[in-house]
Amino acid sequence: MSQRKAIGDAGRATIRDVAERAGVSVASVSRVLSGNYPVSEELRRRVMKVVRDLDYVTNAHARSLAGGGTPTVAILINNITGAAFAHVAKGVEGAATLRGWLSLVGTTGDDPERELALVNLMRQQGVAAVVLLGGAYDFEEYQLRMARFARSLDAAGSHLVLVGRPPLEGDVPATTVDYDxxxxxxxxxxxxxxxxxxxxxxxxxxxxxxxxxxxxxxxxxxxxxxxxxxxxxxxxxxxxxxxxxxxxxxxxxxxxxxxxxxxxxxxxxxxxxxxxxxxxxxxxxxxxxxxxxxxxxxxxxxxxxxxxxxxPYEEMGRVALRAVADRREGTGPAGRRKGGGDGEHLVLGTHVVVRDSVRPPRRHT
Amino acid sequence: MSQRKAIGDAGRATIRDVAERAGVSVASVSRVLSGNYPVSEELRRRVMKVVRDLDYVTNAHARSLAGGGTPTVAILINNITGAAFAHVAKGVEGAATLRGWLSLVGTTGDDPERELALVNLMRQQGVAAVVLLGGAYDFEEYQLRMARFARSLDAAGSHLVLVGRPPLEGDVPATTVDYDxxxxxxxxxxxxxxxxxxxxxxxxxxxxxxxxxxxxxxxxxxxxxxxxxxxxxxxxxxxxxxxxxxxxxxxxxxxxxxxxxxxxxxxxxxxxxxxxxxxxxxxxxxxxxxxxxxxxxxxxxxxxxxxxxxxPYEEMGRVALRAVADRREGTGPAGRRKGGGDGEHLVLGTHVVVRDSVRPPRRHT
Missing domain, CATH: 3.40.50.2300 (Response regulator)
Structure with missing residues (x-):
């Protein structure tokens, strides 16, 4: 679905320029930039310094959202100032960064039109996954809507992850990360x-x-x-x-x-x-x-x-990102799993934290 | 810099299909989708319903980040769980939504490399502006870094906005929205x-x-x-x-x-x-x-x-978005202002809110 943009416009640094200046092989530069392979911290620093000096990173990241380079995860949230789901986003981002992935957050303001626009935008940009956070309204409409999102993302080689939302019924290719x-x-x-x-x-x-x-x-x-x-x-x-x-x-x-x-x-x-x-x-x-x-x-x-x-909001975010990464790694870079039937539902536990705001009642009724 | 994607892939709804089904002119659909013109709420609803029914929005939004359709603003923030700057992001988003624009948030985790990667990614995707939030470390390095961002975004027809950060020295094409x-x-x-x-x-x-x-x-x-x-x-x-x-x-x-x-x-x-x-x-x-x-x-x-x-964090966000929108509208759709020399610095006031946590001291020293 995605058009790759050519690396190395006229007058721009090429991957060879970076390799030469860093004194490493082209393959090493490629490994550092892809973020998909383990590389030493020393190598990463050396290459990234040259990448910055030559402004080369521009081209490398041009491929990101087009599915060629650094995988990107889109997180959609109702309201960015809601503390609970900001922690989920933080968990996703933390786990994404550990893998060298990027993450972006879009806010829907509880508006189904904006949610739809953002899901479609992200699908077109070839993100690895769209993570939707937060409780849902109106169960039936929700099921239909999410099933549509899941199938359209799946068809585009992306994946829908629902966090803190009800799982989808039937044969829908989506992952749900929920808490009890x-x-x-x-x-x-x-x-x-x-x-x-x-x-x-x-x-x-x-x-x-x-x-x-x-x-x-x-x-x-x-x-x-x-x-x-x-x-x-x-x-x-x-x-x-x-x-x-x-x-x-x-x-x-x-x-x-x-x-x-x-x-x-x-x-x-x-x-x-x-x-x-x-x-x-x-x-x-x-x-x-x-x-x-x-x-x-x-x-x-x-x-x-x-x-x-x-x-465990942050942990839910980390689990969501891991589920996406596992799917991608399990299928390899050559082909992507297609079609439905692989809905996954992960549920994390909750527990009471006792602090100082409860005492036996004074007045019984 | 951006490649436009064609509207109307084989088998997909075209803008004509939407206009016909909604019973309005193609120009009206275009006006609703661009978000750049005032339209009646009734017209917007009617068109958006058909857009949803036909899944047409996919194509419209495919152009978004490529600079052709809905303008998109990227907000970069250190930490998504930091309440103050989440409110700036909310202000940007609110003002963006009012104009029919989209906004995305990326978090940098205080890592200059991630910041660079995100700025470059967003530049390549043709966002209308990149809004960087939050205090900055290391003044000299900061000035150089931001000047580089500002010039590279400007060259790509985008714009750098700094919010809650020091203004840039010299002839740098960036807008700063600050508070006292x-x-x-x-x-x-x-x-x-x-x-x-x-x-x-x-x-x-x-x-x-x-x-x-x-x-x-x-x-x-x-x-x-x-x-x-x-x-x-x-x-x-x-x-x-x-x-x-x-x-x-x-x-x-x-x-x-x-x-x-x-x-x-x-x-x-x-x-x-x-x-x-x-x-x-x-x-x-x-x-x-x-x-x-x-x-x-x-x-x-x-x-x-x-x-x-x-x-006034939320207001700073709204002011930032308005500054971006004014720049775009001032120059019209045909051409974009190029080159430096138009650094803008807006400063909002602060004031003390007196509540209950101060009393005269008990013990003087």
Whole structure:
């Protein structure tokens, strides 16, 4: 699909010029630039210095996105300021850099049109893989859309990887790297129930988002397991931001003030919830306990430090990149695997991180 | 420099097919897809629906990075999990999306080779501009390196934009969008001095980073203005992370425990400093005052909420994109401005945001 651009335009340094000046063979330069072979650090430095001096790297990297040189991975993310998925991107990038690959991040702003435009752009540019991050809305439409992406990328010799998203049904050539979202919520709710909490304000996230649905489901299962009635009146959906955490707690203190703990859908929502409790003169955890989800750095910067669910975001990114690299290496440079039927679903574990934001309730109901 | 790819491969939808099916003129479809002309929301929706149905967008976007269709802006950032510059990227993206442009983010991991590889890659792909974010190390090498980037991008019809970095000296075709870093630090230190603090622990950041140098300089100027001796023994350099804030405060409490306030180089450093004070049984702000820099969301999530310097990161991103768009529109689609001599330097203001982390000192020295 890709047109290779010629190396060595008139007047430009050629690979021979680089080899000569570095005092190494053309094959060595090629090895350094391809990033596909192990080379000594000394050789790499020497060649790269000449490459820079002669501005030769320009040509080498011209081939990158066209599939000829350095493999490139495209990461698509809803919002670049969302901490959790920035850590996935960091994991992908770290693993990519270790292999001498490049990575690029595009943001979709939750806009399906931009997502489509970026997937198509990346497919045309011949990236090794497109990694889509984050929860998905609207299950059926999502399945159709992703299956279309997967097939079109596969046909172009690229590959679709979904991270933190539901796996695709049927015979679709995509890799899914997921975490055990529901079990994390189950463990977190169990932690509150074990401490004696019975009336728990639940802020799972946006109602239509698969992530939020899983977290709510996990919490409900824990209530069932503990034989504690689950009150849907204590569930408040809303965006994963601190404004929602703040507003939801303010409203709940007015409508259903008998809750003794808050199960927040993310650490950021928990931060907003904490501010609201404090604004009403309630102490955390003395008066109200609170837990989060994600374990981003914020969780340990809050006062008190937040008990939360650890999601291995960076590791998910590394696993995603490795899955892509393994596919490429397994098939060799001569040909690429085609067609569907090789959907892969990797699930990483989650666990509760106990810090200082939970105490047994003061007032039982 | 770029090879245009033909629209309408055999068997693929053409722009005529889209126009016919949408019941509009070819010129209207072209206007919607170019993103360069104002079109009604209704027209955009109708055309984009057909574009999706026919998978036509593939061809339209195939031209994107090749400079023919949707303009694309590349943002290069050190670390995707750094909150401040993620907000700049968000500003660029928001303004790009408003114009129907695409944006991509590449991370350099503070590695000059990756930075070079990404700049060259993006130049070859014909992006409208490369936006480099974040403080710079090593002033002279930086100037040479950036001047080389600026000229090579300019020669390729692209443009270099530096955000939050020092402007380039001499006749270099680059745009710099900066904020008044030193004045922010001057105002922040003045705030502490006005409250009566005299012994202030200063954590400006990494010694070689231009951002940290400016913040330290601003603080020193404030001490001079107040006629208060500045003690270099109370300055501790280190990375912009909470581990450094924690470790620096721990060490200072041992070595120079008479400080009554902490002037942290960023909000994240302040968060670590707060944890260390608390771990030693000191209350903020009752025993020790503390201020940050950046005004990222974390600042108002901390307890107490952090007094800090507001940097208009998102606005800087929007300004950067607008500068690029204005350049393109000013020159029209037929030709591009060439050559140097049009370096542009835009500086945005900073201001202190007073929250709850400063009180007059208990113990004077």
């Amino acid at each position: 979202n529901e079990s994390g919520a189950y463990a977190m709710a169990s932690h509150l129930l074990s401490a004696g909490h019975r009336r728990v304000l639940v802020l799972p996230g946006p109602a239509g988002l698969t992530t939020a649905q899983g977290r709510l489901k996990g919490a409900r299962r824990a209530f069932e397991a503990y034989g504690v009635p689950f009150d849907p009146g204590l569930v408040r959906h809303g965006p994963y931001d601190d404004e929602h955490g703040y507003a939801a707690v303010k409203a709940a203190l007015h409508d259903t003030p008998d809750f003794t703990a808050v199960l927040a859908g993310t650490d950021v929502v928990a931060a907003g919830a904490m501010q609201a409790l404090r604004a009403e003169g309630l102490r955390v955890p003395d008066d109200v306990s609170i837990v989060g989800y994600d374990d981003i750095p914020l969780a340990s910067q809050l006062t008190p430090q937040l008990t939360t669910v650890h999601v | 870093n030193e004045s922010g630090a001057y105002a922040m230190a003045s705030h502490l001095l006005s409250a009566g603090h005299r012994r202030v622990l200063v954590l400006p950041g990494p010694a070689g980073l231009t951002t940290a140098q400016g913040r330290l300089k601003g603080a020193r100027r404030a001490f001079e203005a107040y006629g208060v001796p500045f003690d270099p023994g109370l300055v501790r350099h280190g990375p912009y992370d909470d581990e450094h804030g924690y470790a620096a405060v721990k060490a200072a409490l041992h070595d120079t425990p008479d400080f009554t306030a902490v002037l942290a180089g960023t909000d994240v450093v302040a968060a670590g400093a707060m944890q260390a004070l608390r771990a030693e049984g000191l209350r903020v702000p009752d025993d020790v005052s503390i201020v940050g820099y950046d005004d990222i969301p974390l600042a108002s999530q901390l307890t107490p909420q952090l007094t800090t310097v507001h940097v």
